[in-house]
Amino acid sequence: MTTDRTARWARQAAWPLCGLTLLLTAAAIWLAVLNGAPASDLSHHLLVVASAVVGGLVAAHRPGNPVGWLALTSGLCFALQEACGQYAAHGVVVDPGSLPFAAALAWPQNWLWIPGNAAIALIPAFFPDGRLLSPRWRPVIWTVVALTALAVVTNAVRPGDNEQIYPVSAPNPLGVTGWQPLADTTGTLAILASAVFLFAAGGTVVWQARKARGARRQQVKWLGYAVGLSVLVVAGRLVVGLTDGHPGLFPYENAVWDFAGGASVSLVLVALGIAILKHQLFDIDLLISRTAVFVTLSACVGGAYVLVVGLLGAGFDTSASLPVSFAGAAVAALIFAPLRHWLQRRVNILVYGERDDPYAVLARLGQRLEQTQDSSAVLSTSTATVREALQLSYVEIQTVDGRSYRLGSPPADPVRIPLVAGEPVGDLLLGPRSGEVSLGDRELRLLADLARHIGVAVQAVRALDRAQSLAADLQRSREHLVVAREEERRRLRRDLHDGLGPTLAGLTMRAEVAQEIGPGEQANRMLEEIVVDARTAVADVRRLVDGLRPPALDTMGLAGALRSHIAAWPAAGPRVVFEAPEALPALPAATEVAAYRIAVEALNNARKHARADTVEVRLTITGQQLRLDVHDDGRGRQPGQPDGVGMHSMRERADELGGECTVTSAPGTGTRVTAILPTTTEETDGPDPGAAG
Structure with a gap:
């Protein structure tokens, strides 16, 4: 208190x-x-x-x-x-x-x-x-x-x-x-x-600030800036005082230089106040740069004038002082003009970057992007180019797909410029230069031009990423197809080798024995056994064929096969309502098989797990797509419940054809399985890739 x-x-x-x-x-x-x-x-x-x-x-x-x-x-x-x-x-x-x-x-x-x-x-x-x-x-x-x-x-x-x-x-x-x-x-x-x-305390302050960072460093810069100006003014007063023809170190009764000296010392106190109160503290870097330009230009012009006047005055008498001064001023001006332009350009690049030469910035950005082979390096290259070109404190590129790259520390309210390439692809976030609070109109115009080119580059990166992702998906799909084909071939070989093969071999051997025995009761018994085994072999063949493709699809089509499957359901199961167009168009074999398997799996899930009273199965044709809906009024799935093998199987069958299969369910609302499959596929000539070789 x-x-x-x-x-x-x-x-x-x-x-x-x-x-x-x-x-x-x-x-x-x-x-x-x-x-x-x-x-x-x-x-x-x-x-x-x-x-x-x-x-x-x-x-x-x-x-x-x-x-x-x-x-x-x-x-x-x-x-x-x-x-x-x-x-x-x-x-x-x-x-x-x-x-x-x-x-x-x-x-x-x-x-x-x-x-x-x-x-x-x-x-x-x-x-x-x-x-x-x-x-x-x-x-x-x-x-x-x-x-x-x-x-x-x-x-x-x-x-x-x-x-x-x-x-x-x-x-x-x-x-x-x-x-x-x-x-x-x-x-x-x-x-x-x-x-x-x-002087000792001031020197200690500067010495202790050698390794300072942030606000402390800027505070000392303010003090050093003011002291430096005071030293320049004192040096100027000494030069004028020693050359004015009057005794004393400083100019004699010269109000201009006296007020300059008083103002320079006062500036030290003003700088102390700014540094302590931290008002516009970070403007000091910009102020030092501009002061350096002014002092350098003034020294160059003054030196050129004195040199020219001295050289010309050495060749003329004192009566020609006015023409000599005029000639000296003219020559100094001629020297000063290109020097001023050159020096101002260098300082502008140091302070503002290359905002005065937007073509050079755009050309450099294009060259760097051409040399960038890695898509992930496009963002870093664009960010570094923008920051280097305008000497900004912060630059970040954010894309709509969540990728970003930044340089510098973000300000509280960065400038946001949208990146557009036919559609929004991201944002360019910017922070002003150190010592400035905002970006000027010239910087914003240049940044808008850069944003258009960066937007195209970001869109290209996104397209390349999508292409690479699709290529990876295609490769994985091919691998799955090859694995599935080889697994199916192995199953067929095992069934033929271990089941049907021995059965047919036994039939052949018994037929040869019956032939050797000749007519009689024993031969008749052997023939009866051969008939039974032959029927078993036929059943095995049909089982193998059914595993490749449900035969009902070939005889009754997709709608008929589903009706046949539903008709064979146990009486104790839920009631099934089936709706389908009177005549479905000719569907690719792969689409028929996928739709049949998905429907059967969904019905099995409804009968075994849903505890449903009614299951609705609906087939519709929309454009070039077949839509299958299986909806039950059962108990639904609990939140967080993992998918079973059947769910994954249904999705994989749809994905293999370029379609999609979604399952929505919640407690008390039942479960809905929706599969959208293509009704046209590109036919290929040649042997069936799934045939056993």
């Missing part, structure tokens, strides 16, 4: 402190203008404003992070110092006696800059999550704080004017004669300690 209350108070205090700092800054600027300060002397107020705003945001949203409070402290110290110093300068020096308490307010201006600098220097030690870099930094921090406190005490009684207030300043009303050397020494030590701590 105490922690929540403290956090609430901290949030409530953050914005008032920020507002107070901004008001003091506005007052300081107004007073500085009244005191005659040039515009270049106001550039440091950018840092004060940045400290106030960033500190207020971080303190309000992350009250437990010291970075926000340190930034607020620094901004408030500098704003109060400037406001008090300018107020005192106006009331004491510019217009004496015009402002009350002006002399007394000259005192805070002498020492507030010291804690302001120290607060800024301590920020890297708590970046980015508010935790100290390491416990070993505590003694160093206390050393900086102690030196800062010592410098504050000594500078609070430093005599004379504060040189940091421009353009004029008032003397310290509490100054003590003789303390200036000590105050200067302690102030220098405090500033030196703050600077060393700032």
Whole structure:
């Protein structure tokens, strides 16, 4: 509870402190203008404003992070110092006696800059999550704080004017004669300690982030980006300051460069705030790339201009400076145009991929797909090509048959582009580039073109898979046919060899014995035995023939054979209702056998297992299909009950002819067997493949 209350108070205090700092800054600027300060002397107020705003945001949203409070402290110290110093300068020096308490307010201006600098220097030690870099930094921090406190005490009684207030300043009303050397020494030590701590802590942050990943790495990138820009601006100011003909390192009274310096330092604080609050954190990669292009182009153009002007100026007198400058600008422009185009193209490829050259992407996709032999590699090749072409964070291809291939981590709401090749075949799922929140119109147009080609490739893969599956099914069907044929041949051979063969051999031997005996009672008995055995042999032959094909089909047709089978049912069985057209068309022999066997098996199941009262058998002809329905009103099958041998046999007979057989059943609703078989088959010449050889 105490922690929540403290956090609430901290949030409530953050914005008032920020507002107070901004008001003091506005007052300081107004007073500085009244005191005659040039515009270049106001550039440091950018840092004060940045400290106030960033500190207020971080303190309000992350009250437990010291970075926000340190930034607020620094901004408030500098704003109060400037406001008090300018107020005192106006009331004491510019217009004496015009402002009350002006002399007394000259005192805070002498020492507030010291804690302001120290607060800024301590920020890297708590970046980015508010935790100290390491416990070993505590003694160093206390050393900086102690030196800062010592410098504050000594500078609070430093005599004379504060040189940091421009353009004029008032003397310290509490100054003590003789303390200036000590105050200067302690102030220098405090500033030196703050600077060393700032660079050491910043370097430690970068060093610890070498192996960081994800958000932590992006946070450090923001800090590095801002510091890099500041270094570039400082380098530019040094170059201009050393070449402007005035003493000093930086440009003399140059408002543009002064404000550039203030803005660059302020950018460091803004980057700290973005990194800590994680606002648009991953935009940094795109921002760094674009900044690199701008800096490189500017350096190239400036270098080309200086080089051309220098070369041309060496051959002309100083009176021709305008023509020389014009010629230098023209040559620099001529050099810059192709360089800009080349560099911009390279950076666009680095940042955006090849969205500006859709033909190259389409051609590469086509070439890679042509070289892909394995159907499973089509998805991976297409996915890799799309991601490589546009530098996307996530690409996935999903097909309607459940196959997929992905690259990258999926975003919360990926862009979905349908893959169509005459019919929907899948989807292309995409995530924007790192640092972007959506895909642009140019990317979407290119992706739509790629999706059409990928859809065709996916459809080809599906067709190839289906063809391979059908080929495998055909091969398995052929193997089953061969196995069934050989099993049937073996059964026939066994029946002929073990049954009919010995019977016929015995008949032959007894007939020869009866012939040798001659007429008589013994011969007559042997002839009677021969007749009995011959009838048995005939019955065996008929049994073998019936096993090959029910003879009733040849004499009565399919409908008649089923009626004959139903008529032979036991009286105790369920009542059978049979319906069939008056005249069935000529059916292939295989269709007749399959329909007869399926119907008989279904009737047997109904009689043995269903406990049905009535069984309906119906034959219908629809187009080129024969439909067989066998429906009973029995108890039905229990859920999860496995199929028996008869069920598998019925389905296999239908599948062998290219038809289908379905069995639907539920407790209390009975069982329905539906077989759909072709009424036409392709006849082949030659010997019967099922004949024994």
